[in-house]
Amino acid sequence: MKQSQFEHRHQAAWKRFARQLDTLERGKANGKGCSEFAGAYRQLCQHLALARERGYSNHLVEHLQQLAMRGHQQFYRHRSHLGAQLIGFLLGGLSRLVRQEWRHVLAASLLFFGSLIGMGVLVYLVPELVYSLIGPEQVSAMEAMYDPAARRLGRFGERNAGDDWMMFGFYIMNNIGIAFQTFASGLLFGLGSLFFLLHNGLVIGALAGHLTQLGYGEPFWSFVIGHGAFELTAIALAGAAGLRLGSALLAPGRLPRGEALRLAARPAVRLVAGATLFLLIAAFIEAYWSSMTFASPTVKYLVGAGLWLLVLGYLLFAGRGQHAPD
Amino acid sequence: MLATARPLDTRFRVETPEGIDLLLRPAGLVPRALAFAIDLAIRGLALLALFFLLGALGQFGLGLGAILLFLINWWYMVLFEVLNQGRTPGKQWLGLRVIHDDGTPVGWAASLTRNLLRFVDLLPFAYALGILSCLSHPAFKRLGDIAAGTLVVYRDSATERPALPETEPLPPPFPLSQGEQRALLGFAERQEQLSAPRRAELAAILAEPLAVAPEQAEKRINRIARGLLGPT
Numbered sequence: 001m002k003q004s005q006f007e008h009r010h011q012a013a014w015k016r017f018a019r020q021l022d023t024l025e026r027g028k029a030n031g032k033g034c035s036e037f038a039g040a041y042r043q044l045c046q047h048l049a050l051a052r053e054r055g056y057s058n059h060l061v062e063h064l065q066q067l068a069m070r071g072h073q074q075f076y077r078h079r080s081h082l083g084a085q086l087i088g089f090l091l092g093g094l095s096r097l098v099r100q101e102w103r104h105v106l107a108a109s110l111l112f113f114g115s116l117i118g119m120g121v122l123v124y125l126v127p128e129l130v131y132s133l134i135g136p137e138q139v140s141a142m143e144a145m146y147d148p149a150a151r152r153l154g155r156f157g158e159r160n161a162g163d164d165w166m167m168f169g170f171y172i173m174n175n176i177g178i179a180f181q182t183f184a185s186g187l188l189f190g191l192g193s194l195f196f197l198l199h200n201g202l203v204i205g206a207l208a209g210h211l212t213q214l215g216y217g218e219p220f221w222s223f224v225i226g227h228g229a230f231e232l233t234a235i236a237l238a239g240a241a242g243l244r245l246g247s248a249l250l251a252p253g254r255l256p257r258g259e260a261l262r263l264a265a266r267p268a269v270r271l272v273a274g275a276t277l278f279l280l281i282a283a284f285i286e287a288y289w290s291s292m293t294f295a296s297p298t299v300k301y302l303v304g305a306g307l308w309l310l311v312l313g314y315l316l317f318a319g320r321g322q323h324a325p326d
Numbered sequence: 327m328l329a330t331a332r333p334l335d336t337r338f339r340v341e342t343p344e345g346i347d348l349l350l351r352p353a354g355l356v357p358r359a360l361a362f363a364i365d366l367a368i369r370g371l372a373l374l375a376l377f378f379l380l381g382a383l384g385q386f387g388l389g390l391g392a393i394l395l396f397l398i399n400w401w402y403m404v405l406f407e408v409l410n411q412g413r414t415p416g417k418q419w420l421g422l423r424v425i426h427d428d429g430t431p432v433g434w435a436a437s438l439t440r441n442l443l444r445f446v447d448l449l450p451f452a453y454a455l456g457i458l459s460c461l462s463h464p465a466f467k468r469l470g471d472i473a474a475g476t477l478v479v480y481r482d483s484a485t486e487r488p489a490l491p492e493t494e495p496l497p498p499p500f501p502l503s504q505g506e507q508r509a510l511l512g513f514a515e516r517q518e519q520l521s522a523p524r525r526a527e528l529a530a531i532l533a534e535p536l537a538v539a540p541e542q543a544e545k546r547i548n549r550i551a552r553g554l555l556g557p558t
Contacts, residue, residue, distance in 0.1 A: 004556040055509075056511070057515055073431055078436075168393075180442055
């Protein structure tokens with residue numbers, strides 16, 4: 001068949017298909033119009049194959065190809081039911097994922113909590129060590145913040161209700177930014193995640209040790225224990241996600257490095273999503289509960305211990321023994 | 327022959343379940359950098375406007391501002407890419423879009439991955455790693471694109487139908503292969519874009535196999551192309 005006959009015969013169908021694509025791309029399609037879409041798309045693909053095979057002119061082939069590309073964009077999607085996925089993720093997907101990636105989570109946790117506790121004990125025993133990590137001005141700022149004489153606790157001593165909002169925003173921006181950096185720098189063969197895990201662990205540990213040794217232990221610990229459950233776990237999770245990327249690059253197994261990285265990125269980014277959720281919760285607790293002074297330290301310790309148990313219990317037990325993962 | 331040979335250009339082939347090949351044109355470093363610069367400028371302006379607006383609201387405004395700053399910094403690209411068919415305003419301006427490697431529209435997970443890993447592409451300064459990766463990858467991917475399995479391609483826009491010169495159709499003097507047939511049609515379709523001497527020069531290459539004088543070759547090719555196209 002000659003090209004012009006071919007065009008003549010199918011021109012109307014192509015125009016119709018293009019109009020349908022227009023409505024779909026503008027998001028204004030209704031159910032009835034879409035019922036014919038699959039058939040029309042497959043027919044167009046057949047026409048494209050024919051036009052290529054018969055050596056028709058470039059203009060026609062490219063025109064059909066554009067239509068096929070637009071049709072393909074409308075027809076095929078990666079599955080994404082955001083709401084249902086989010087709920088499934090919260091109810092057990094995250095904890096299953098953490099258990100599935102337990103090697104990296106364990107490594108990141110050991111690095112982070114290990115350096116935190118180690119540095120804390122060291123600074124408690126040898127107080128001068130804190131200045132090897134943190135400048136004197138910052139240390140004295142921290143000391144002022146947790147001075148038992150202060151009415152309110154946290155990074156900005158005296159505050160009113162508007163301040164709680166400000167702090168909420170500040171915590172979100174600061175902490176999630178740190179988590180994202182910890183994750184993303186894992187792409188440098190895991191070195192970046194290693195650095196951020198150790199650095200954060202050492203700094204937090206040094207401050208904790210220093211404040212406890214000064215006798216500011218009660219305001220400090222009662223402040224951090226509540227949101228620490230979520231915040232510290234989240235940093236460990238983000239670090240684990242970064243290490244996952246790094247290990248895919250260092251030890252790709254039987255896959256090419258690019259492919260191994262692509263496969264590793266999927267669980268890693270889900271871990272980071274989990275860490276982000278944890279940090280949102282932590283920011284909320286930090287702004288609205290940890291900074292309050294009406295609750296006695298004993299109550300705060302109890303609530304904090306409860307939150308730690310909740311997080312650990314969730315990560316260890318949620319999503320077990322149910323139906324197969326969706 | 328033409329269809330199977332490894333192409334000289336940078337087109338990226340995706341085979342669909344229907345058994346056809348979609349040809350995508352990945353965008354190189356310069357248009358992508360320009361698109362990023364436009365997005366950066368837009369974000370800068372938005373933040374400046376926010377700063378003045380929320381500054382009036384006091385502490386509450388500061389908190390809200392911090393959340394919005396976070397949203398704009400980390401989520402601007404993701405939200406636009408997923409909700410606006412893979413196009414941020416900068417990419418839209420330059421006619422680019424983000425898609426998965428298999429040609430499907432970019433989703434939440436992939437978009438989040440490629441934009442979070444932007445942090446590494448930025449290292450050690452001024453996008454150095456991203457630029458190196460982009461220049462050395464056959465499909466111009468930066469590190470975030472490699473990890474997320476995404477691709478930045480040009481959006482093709484519909485072209486005007488080129489007019490073939492009106493001449494007497496003529497059957498080809500000997501059977502033509504598919505590639506030869508397309509080459510002749512391509513010459514006839516593209517002649518508006520070529521200067522007259524260049525047309526004559528190109529056509530003269532075929533004077534010998536067509537058994538005509540070099541001056542006649544252009545006219546002869548147009549007639550054969552018209553014959554290949556068939557009656558209108």
